[in-house]
Amino acid sequence: MVALPSGDLAPADGMLPAAALDGLAGRPFGVYVHVPFCATRCGYCDFNTYTPGELGASSSPRAWLDALRQELDLAVRVFGDPVSADTVFVGGGTPSLLGAAGLAEVLDAVRHSLGVTPGAEITTEANPESTGPEFFAGIAAAGYTRVSLGMQSTAHHVLAVLGRSHTPGRPVAAAAQARAAGLAHVSLDLIYGTPGETRDDLNASLEAAVAAGVDHISAYALVVEAGTALARRVARGELPAPDDDVLAERYEQIDAALSAAGLRWYEVSNWAQSAQSQCRHNLGYWAGGNWWGAGPGAHSHVGGVRWWNVKHPARYAAMLASGRSPAAGRENLTPEQRYTEQVMLGLRLADGLPLEVLQPPGRAAADRARADGLATVMAGDRLVLTLRGRLLTDAVVRDLLVANPGMSPCQDS
Numbered sequence: 001m002v003a004l005p006s007g008d009l010a011p012a013d014g015m016l017p018a019a020a021l022d023g024l025a026g027r028p029f030g031v032y033v034h035v036p037f038c039a040t041r042c043g044y045c046d047f048n049t050y051t052p053g054e055l056g057a058s059s060s061p062r063a064w065l066d067a068l069r070q071e072l073d074l075a076v077r078v079f080g081d082p083v084s085a086d087t088v089f090v091g092g093g094t095p096s097l098l099g100a101a102g103l104a105e106v107l108d109a110v111r112h113s114l115g116v117t118p119g120a121e122i123t124t125e126a127n128p129e130s131t132g133p134e135f136f137a138g139i140a141a142a143g144y145t146r147v148s149l150g151m152q153s154t155a156h157h158v159l160a161v162l163g164r165s166h167t168p169g170r171p172v173a174a175a176a177q178a179r180a181a182g183l184a185h186v187s188l189d190l191i192y193g194t195p196g197e198t199r200d201d202l203n204a205s206l207e208a209a210v211a212a213g214v215d216h217i218s219a220y221a222l223v224v225e226a227g228t229a230l231a232r233r234v235a236r237g238e239l240p241a242p243d244d245d246v247l248a249e250r251y252e253q254i255d256a257a258l259s260a261a262g263l264r265w266y267e268v269s270n271w272a273q274s275a276q277s278q279c280r281h282n283l284g285y286w287a288g289g290n291w292w293g294a295g296p297g298a299h300s301h302v303g304g305v306r307w308w309n310v311k312h313p314a315r316y317a318a319m320l321a322s323g324r325s326p327a328a329g330r331e332n333l334t335p336e337q338r339y340t341e342q343v344m345l346g347l348r349l350a351d352g353l354p355l356e357v358l359q360p361p362g363r364a365a366a367d368r369a370r371a372d373g374l375a376t377v378m379a380g381d382r383l384v385l386t387l388r389g390r391l392l393t394d395a396v397v398r399d400l401l402v403a404n405p406g407m408s409p410c411q412d413s
Contacts, residue, residue, distance in 0.1 A: 004297070004308055004310075004311065004328055004329065005308065005329070005331075006329065007306075007307075007308075007329035007330050007331040008329060008330055008331060008332075009329065010307050010325055010327035010328065010329055010330045011325065012324045012325060013077075013324075013325060014074050014077075014078050014325030014327060015078055016078055016302060016303070016305055017303075017305065017332070019303065019304075020302050020303030020304060020305045021079065021080070021081075021302070021303060022303065024079065024081075024083055024290060024302065024303060025081050025082065025083055027289070027290060028086045028087075028284055028289055028290070029083050029084070029085055029086055029087075029289075029290050029291065029292075030085060030086065030087040030088070030089065030281050030284045030285075030289065030290070030291035030292075031072075031085040031087070031088045031089070031110050031114060031291065031292055031294065032088075032089050032090075032091065032281070032291055032292070032293040032294065032295075032298055032299075032300075033068065033088070033089070033090045033091070033095075033106055033110070033294050033295055033298075034048065034091060034092065034093065034293065034294070034295030034296060034297060034298040035064075035090060035091070035092040035093040035094065035095040035097070035098060035106075035295065036048055036049055036050050036064070036092065036093050036295065036296045036297070036313050037049065037050060037051075037052075037055075037061060037064075037092065037093050037094060037097050037098075038050070038051055038092065038093055038094045038097070039051065039052075039094065039097065039127075039130070039165070040163070040165055041163070041229075042162055042163040042164055043161070043162060043163035043228060043229040043230040043233070044162055044163065044191075044222060044223075044224070044225065044228055044229075044230040045163075045225075045228065046225035046226075046227060046228050047092070047093065048093075048296060048297030048311050049092060049093045049094075050313065055313065055314075056314070059312075059313040059314045059317070061097075061098055061102060063313070063317055064295075064296075064313055064316075064317065065102070065105060065106070065109070066317070067313075067316055067317035067320045067321070067326075068106070068109055068294055068295060069109045069113070070320040070321070071294045071295070071309075071320055071326060072109055072110060072113035072114060072294055073113055074320070074325060075113065075114055075292050075294070076113050076114060079114075082114075082115060083114060083115075084114060084115035084116060084117045084120075085110060085114055085115065085116050085117065085120060086117050086120055086121070086280070086284075087120060087121045087122070087123075087280050087281035087284060087291075088107065088110055088116060088120060088121075088122045088123070088281070089123045089124075089281040089282075090103060090106055090107075090123065090124040090125065091124075091125045092125055093125075094125070094126075094127045094130060095124045095125050095126060096124070096125070096126035096127050096130040096131050096135065097127075097130055099135065099138075100134065100135045100136075100137075100138025100139050100141075100142065101138065103124055103138075103139050103142060103144065104138065104139070104141075104142035104143075107122060107142055107143055107144065108142075114292070116143075120145075121145055121146060121185075121279075121280040121281060122143055122144045122145050122146065123144070123145070123146040123147065123148060123185075123279065123281060124139060124144055124146075124147055124148070125147075125148045125149075125150070126147055126148070126149055126150070126174070127149075127150055127165075127166065128149050128150065128151070128166045128170040128171040128173070128174040129165060129166040129167075129170060131149075131174050131177070131178075132174075132177065133177045133180070133181065136174075136177050136178045136180075136181035136183060137181045137182075139181075139183070140181045140182045140183050144183065145183065145184045145185060146183065146184065146185040146186070146187070146279070147178050147183055147185075147186055147187070148187040148188075148189060148216075148218075148279075149171050149174050149175060149178070149186070149187065149188050149189065150164075150166075150171070150189050151171035151172075151188040151189055151190055151205070151208075151209060152164050152189065152190060152191045153168070153190065153191065153194065153197065153201065153202075153205045154168040154169070154201075154204050154205045154208045155168065155197065155201040155204065155205065156168060157196055158194045158196065158197045158201055161194050161195055161196055161230075161239065162191065162194060162222075162230075163229065163230075169208075171188060171208075171212070172208050172209075172211070172212045175188060175212040175213070175214050176212065176213070179213060179214075185215055185216060185276075185277055186212075186214045186215065186216070187214060187215075187216035187217065187218060187279070188209045188212060188214050188216075188217050188218075189217075189218045189219075189220070190205055190206075190209060190217065190218065190219040190220070190254075191219075191220055191221075191222050192219055192220070192221060192222065192247070192250040192251070192254065193221045193222040193242040193243075193246060193247045193250055194222050194242075195234075195239040195240050195241075195242070196239075197250075199249075199250075199253065202250055202253060202254070203253070203257070206253075206254065206257040206258070207257075210257070210258070210261040210263075215263075215272065215273035215274070215277035216263075216270070216271070216272045216273065216277050216278070216279065217258060217263060217270075217271050218269055218270050218271075219251075219254045219258075219269055219270075219271075220269050221242065221247045221250075221251070222242050223242075224241055224242065248391045251390070251391060252387065252391075255271075255387060255390075258271040259271075264350070265350055265390075266278050266349065266350045266351075267282070267283075267286060267348050267349050267350070268348045268385075268390050268393055270282070283349075285345070286345045286346070286348060286349055287345070287346075288301075288338070288341060288342055288345065289301075290302045290303065293308075293309070294309075295309065295316070296309055296310065296311055296312060296313045296315075296316040296326075297309055297310070297311040304332060304333045304338060305330060305331070305332055305333070306330060306331055306333060307327045307329065307330030307331075308327065308328055308329060308330070309326045309327055309328060310326055310327075310328045311328075339357070340401060342357060343357070343358075343362075343397055343400050343401055344397050344401075347383065347385060347393065347396065347397055347400070348385075348393060350384065351382060351384070352378055352382035352383050352384035352385075353382060353383045353384075354380070354381065354382055354383075355377065355381045355382065355383055356381065358383075358400065362400050362401075365399045365400045365402075366383050366400065368399065369383070369389065369396050369399065369400075370383075373386060373388055373389075374386060374388055374389035374392060374396050375389050375396065
C-alpha cells in the first residue's frame with residue numbers, strides 16, 4: 001500500500017485556521033467517503049483496502065460506519081457554519097460490499113450531518129459481481145445518481161493477470177441493470193496496457209463498453225505500484241513491465257474509439273457523452289476545490305489546508321471513539337505548491353489552463369508547446385493539450401513549471 005505523505009502534526013480537535021474557512025459556505029463542496037473493504041485483493045492494487053482475513057471483528061463494516069458518523073459530526077464542529085455537499089463520492093475498496101442498505105446508511109449519515117444540496121451528484125463505486133437489479137434499485141431509491149463500475153477488460157487472460165474476480169460479461173450486464181433502475185449516470189472503468197493484452201483485446205473491451213450504453217468511460221494505463229503482487233511478478237521476470245510506446249498506442253486507440261462513439265475527453269483519462277455526464281466530484285479535485293475525505297486513509301482539502309487520515313480501520317475508529325480527529329498529518333499549502341497543482345491538474349482538463357496564471361517564462365514554455373504541436377490556445381486564452389500533448393502531459397507540465405523561477409517541477413504521475 002502507498003505510504004501516507006509526511007506533514008505537520010494535525011490538531012487533536014481537527015480545527016482549521018480561520019483563513020481556510022473564510023467564504024467556504026459560498027463555494028462548491030464535496031464529500032468523499034472511503035470504504036476500506038474488499039472481498040479479495042487485486043494484484044495491481046495499492047489502495048487502502050483490507051480483506052476479511054486481514055481485519056478483526058473490531059473493524060467490521062458496522063464499526064466502520066459508526067466511526068464514519070463520528071467523523072462527519074467532527075466535520076460539522078470544525079466548520080461551525082453549515083456547509084452542505086454539492087457532490088458525494090463513495091469509493092474504496094468495494095463500496096458495493098455494503099449492499100444497497102449499507103450505502104443508504106452512508107448517504108443518510110452525510111445528509112444528517114453536513115447535509116446534501118438539492119440536485120447534488122451522488123456517486124458510488126461498485127464491483128459488478130456484488131451488484132444486481134435489487135442493489136441498483138436500492139441505491140437509486142436512496143438518492144444515488146451515479147454509479148462507477150469496475151470493468152477493466154473483457155479478456156479472460158487480462159482479468160487473470162490483474163487478479164480481477166468478475167466474469168468478462170458481468171460489467172455490461174450490471175450497466176444495463178443500473179440504467180434500468182433509473183440511475184441517471186453510469187460509468188465503466190477500463191485498464192489498458194496489462195501484460196499480454198493485445199490491440200484486439202482492447203478493441204473488444206471498448207466495443208463492449210460503448211455497446212453498454214453508458215454515458216461515461218474512464219481508461220487508466222496500468223501502473224506497476226511498488227509492494228503489489230503485480231510488482232513482485234514483474235520483478236521476478238514472470239511478466240513484462242508495461243511498455244510506454246504500447247501505452248501511447250493504446251491511448252490513441254481508446255480516444256479514437258470513444259470519440260467515434262460520441263464520448264469526448266474532458267480529462268486525460270476520462271470521456272463523457274455530455275457536460276452533464278462528466279463527474280462533477282472529480283472535477284472539483286482537478287479544479288483545486290474543497291472536500292472532506294471521511295474514512296481510513298482518506299485525504300481532504302479545505303481552503304489551502306490538506307490533511308489525511310490514519311490508514312487502519314481499527315485505529316481510525318479508536319481515535320474517533322476517544323474524541324480525537326483521525327487525521328495522521330496535514331500541511332498548509334504554500335503559494336508555490338498551489339501554483340504547481342493548478343498547472344498539473346488544470347492542464348489535464350479539456351477546458352485547459354488559463355494563460356494568465358503563467359508568468360512570462362511559463363508563457364514562453366507554453367509557446368514552445370504550441371510550436372511543437374503539444375498544445376493549442378482555445379477561446380478565453382486557455383492552453384489545451386492536443387492528442388499528442390496528452391501523451392506527453394508530464395513533460396509539458398514539467399516544462400511549464402521549470403520555466404517559472406521558484407517553482408518545483410512535478411513528478412511523473
